[in-house]
Amino acid sequence: MKTIPTGSREISGAATSALPSLRPHLPLVLALALATGAEAFTSSAVGIALPRIAAGFAASPDEISWAVTLYLASYAVFLPLTAWFSDVLGQRRYVGFSMLAYLLTSVGCMASPTLPVFLAMRVLQGAAGAAFLARAIFTFTKELRPPVLWKAFYIFIGAFSLRAFGLPLGGYLVDNLSWRALFALPAIVIGCGALPALFYSTEIWPRRRRTAPDLIGLALLAGGLGALLVLLMRGQRDDWLGSPAIVALLTTVLLAVPLFFWRQHRPGNDRRLITIASLRYRGMGVGVTLSFLAGVMMIGGVYVLPQFLLRVVGCDAYRTGWLMSIDAFAMMAGLAFTVWTLGRILTRSLLTLAGMLFSASMMLLAFRITSATPVEALYLPMALHGLGIGLALPPIGIFSFRAIGANQHHNSEGRAWHYTARQLGSAVAIAGVVMILDTRTTIHSSQLAENLTGVSPLVRQTLIAIGRGLASHGLPPAFAPQAATAVLGRIVARESAVLAFHDLFLLTTVVGVVVSVLSLGLPRLRRARAAVAPRSASPSSQ
Numbered sequence: 001m002k003t004i005p006t007g008s009r010e011i012s013g014a015a016t017s018a019l020p021s022l023r024p025h026l027p028l029v030l031a032l033a034l035a036t037g038a039e040a041f042t043s044s045a046v047g048i049a050l051p052r053i054a055a056g057f058a059a060s061p062d063e064i065s066w067a068v069t070l071y072l073a074s075y076a077v078f079l080p081l082t083a084w085f086s087d088v089l090g091q092r093r094y095v096g097f098s099m100l101a102y103l104l105t106s107v108g109c110m111a112s113p114t115l116p117v118f119l120a121m122r123v124l125q126g127a128a129g130a131a132f133l134a135r136a137i138f139t140f141t142k143e144l145r146p147p148v149l150w151k152a153f154y155i156f157i158g159a160f161s162l163r164a165f166g167l168p169l170g171g172y173l174v175d176n177l178s179w180r181a182l183f184a185l186p187a188i189v190i191g192c193g194a195l196p197a198l199f200y201s202t203e204i205w206p207r208r209r210r211t212a213p214d215l216i217g218l219a220l221l222a223g224g225l226g227a228l229l230v231l232l233m234r235g236q237r238d239d240w241l242g243s244p245a246i247v248a249l250l251t252t253v254l255l256a257v258p259l260f261f262w263r264q265h266r267p268g269n270d271r272r273l274i275t276i277a278s279l280r281y282r283g284m285g286v287g288v289t290l291s292f293l294a295g296v297m298m299i300g301g302v303y304v305l306p307q308f309l310l311r312v313v314g315c316d317a318y319r320t321g322w323l324m325s326i327d328a329f330a331m332m333a334g335l336a337f338t339v340w341t342l343g344r345i346l347t348r349s350l351l352t353l354a355g356m357l358f359s360a361s362m363m364l365l366a367f368r369i370t371s372a373t374p375v376e377a378l379y380l381p382m383a384l385h386g387l388g389i390g391l392a393l394p395p396i397g398i399f400s401f402r403a404i405g406a407n408q409h410h411n412s413e414g415r416a417w418h419y420t421a422r423q424l425g426s427a428v429a430i431a432g433v434v435m436i437l438d439t440r441t442t443i444h445s446s447q448l449a450e451n452l453t454g455v456s457p458l459v460r461q462t463l464i465a466i467g468r469g470l471a472s473h474g475l476p477p478a479f480a481p482q483a484a485t486a487v488l489g490r491i492v493a494r495e496s497a498v499l500a501f502h503d504l505f506l507l508t509t510v511v512g513v514v515v516s517v518l519s520l521g522l523p524r525l526r527r528a529r530a531a532v533a534p535r536s537a538s539p540s541s542q
Contacts, residue, residue, distance in 0.1 A: 028201035032136035037159030038186035045170035047306035057115040072427035074126030098131035164328035171321025224256030232431035295425025327386035334390020347395040355516030358388035366505035440500035
């Protein structure tokens with residue numbers, strides 16, 4: 001009998017006729033890919049536009065950072081619920097509702113008259129966006145088999161070009177039109193591409209249960225996670241346990257989170273949102289830990305690097321978009337390379353390499369940045385950052401899913417936990433980054449200010465030189481000393497920010513090191529590229 005090689009196995013000619021085809025599922029693949037690409041663009045583009053959004057609402061950097069934090073928190077809360085929603089509504093209907101909600105909330109962000117309304121739209125947008133990535137990967141890996149699976153993944157990776165190509169466009173729109181125009185692109189992509197494609201798709205996962213949701217459990221999850229993020233964001237500014245509000249938040253976290261897990265694990269609860277059993281698998285625990293760290297790594301492309309380029313390097317939104325596209329294209333290359341090498345290279349080795357590349361990018365940023373660093377010096381570290389993340393994400397998912405792949409009952413929820421941990425890592429990292437930058441900037445600013453006293457002859461000479469330069473440009477001599485002091489203060493603020501980012505990049509280097517070290521302890525598994533037996537059509541397999 002004729003055989004066809006497919007990586008590490010061979011499939012008989014009779015078996016090949018049973019292999020699934022991409023064509024029946026192409027509309028669903030395109031719909032999920034376009035929606036996920038639109039969500040990835042929005043997440044990154046908002047980081048570029050934060051200063052303009054803050055100016056539009058007359059908000060402080062601390063207040064406007066909630067536009068990212070609340071989005072990630074809402075995303076993280078709803079991710080573990082995606083399996084439940086798919087069971088209740090059916091996947092096609094659930095994804096369709098999510099796409100429509102994302103479109104409407106994008107329009108709502110464009111039309112928001114005040115900051116509270118804008119933040120509310122971002123919360124709803126995060127809840128809708130949670131459906132795309134989790135259900136897309138679950139659909140591909142459960143419905144398709146190699147080599148058709150790889151074609152679907154390449155289409156999915158290609159959809160991320162919306163982020164790579166869209167970031168420069170987003171920067172141009174911010175600089176020349178308005179930050180509100182950023183939200184037009186995802187609305188157009190979903191309304192004109194994703195939703196029509198979904199209309200021509202067929203249902204894959206039918207509704208399996210109609211139980212009412214565990215509203216108490218949902219309130220505990222949202223309250224515990226929200227309190228944790230607010231605690232991290234406000235703790236430093238409000239003197240931690242010296243503030244009654246911070247004590248109340250800490251009490252909420254310590255009560256709500258354990259109660260949520262207890263309620264979901266309680267045998268008498270037939271309305272549970274998730275099951276804890278999927279977390280008992282050995283590989284799943286390590287995978288969830290790595291997923292959390294991957295979320296911390298990814299936050300660089302969403303928040304840290306754009307803020308660094310805007311606040312320290314002094315780039316406008318358009319140039320920041322072009323620079324961030326280097327990170328996006330490198331991430332796409334890493335994802336494509338990982339998919340292509342599955343079965344040829346140990347996934348553990350890929351993860352080790354990913355951690356090393358990420359640490360190298362952070363080290364380069366830490367030791368290259370100064371107030372006079374040329375933009376060209378950032379190309380290499382940004383490319384390494386994106387490449388490291390692209391190489392890390394598929395291996396982490398493989399190890400998470402391998403642990404529960406044989407248990408169909410826990411498969412969907414286990415994957416939801418994987419993406420929840422990653423998104424939670426991003427949300428916690430955002431809060432931590434804001435706290436670290438604020439704290440370290442204050443410390444460095446006070447240290448520099450102590451050295452810039454009027455007693456120092458060098459400082460006096462510097463002030464005189466700045467004053468003369470300002471006077472030569474038309475400033476009245478009587479105002480030159482005060483203006484020179486103000487200029488020197490801005491220089492101090494800039495150098496303090498440089499030093500704060502230097503500290504942050506050094507600290508983030510540890511994350512890549514931990515990922516590499518954890519990967520060494522994972523089992524030596526290869527990802528077979530062979531197709532497996534056709535899936536059963538029974539409900540138990542779904």
